[in-house]
Amino acid sequence: MPKKTPKPTLSITFIHNDQREETIEALEEMSIMQAAKYAKITEIDGTCGGCMACATCHIYIPEEWKNRVENEDNEKTPEECDILETAPNANKNSRLGCQIRLTQALDGLRVIIPPNDI
Numbered sequence: 104m105p106k107k108t109p110k111p112t113l114s115i116t117f118i119h120n121d122q123r124e125e126t127i128e129a130l131e132e133m134s135i136m137q138a139a140k141y142a143k144i145t146e147i148d149g150t151c152g153g154c155m156a157c158a159t160c161h162i163y164i165p166e167e168w169k170n171r172v173e174n175e176d177n178e179k180t181p182e183e184c185d186i187l188e189t190a191p192n193a194n195k196n197s198r199l200g201c202q203i204r205l206t207q208a209l210d211g212l213r214v215i216i217p218p219n220d221i
């Protein structure tokens with residue numbers, strides 16, 4: 104029986120509202136939402152499972168990472184923009200974590216968790 108090659112891992116750092124930083128390991132091809140749920144980042148609910156119906160995976164991508172995220176085939180679609188309009192505290196750095204696939208080029212990515220007040 105052939106040996107399975109483990110998927111490569113990468114790290115992502117989540118910045119909580121109290122500025123606490125939490126770095127997790129994620130598998131390549133996971134979405135940020137899946138990686139957050141796997142690592143029990145409780146602020147990321149991902150209620151709809153990634154079908155762009157809830158916005159509970161709302162995150163901010165810091166300015167310095169935006170181009171790299173989009174260059175990895177993670178452009179913001181009109182549908183994502185529509186859902187983000189329903190997210191509390193959405194701004195120009197807002198993204199849905201379920202719509203960003205992780206690749207090695209995103210190793211070291213920093214993600215800001217939005218405040219949950221409305």
Ligand code: FES
Pocket residue numbers: 136148149150151152153154155156157158159160186199200201202
């Ligand atoms: S998990 Fe529901 S919109 Fe991302």
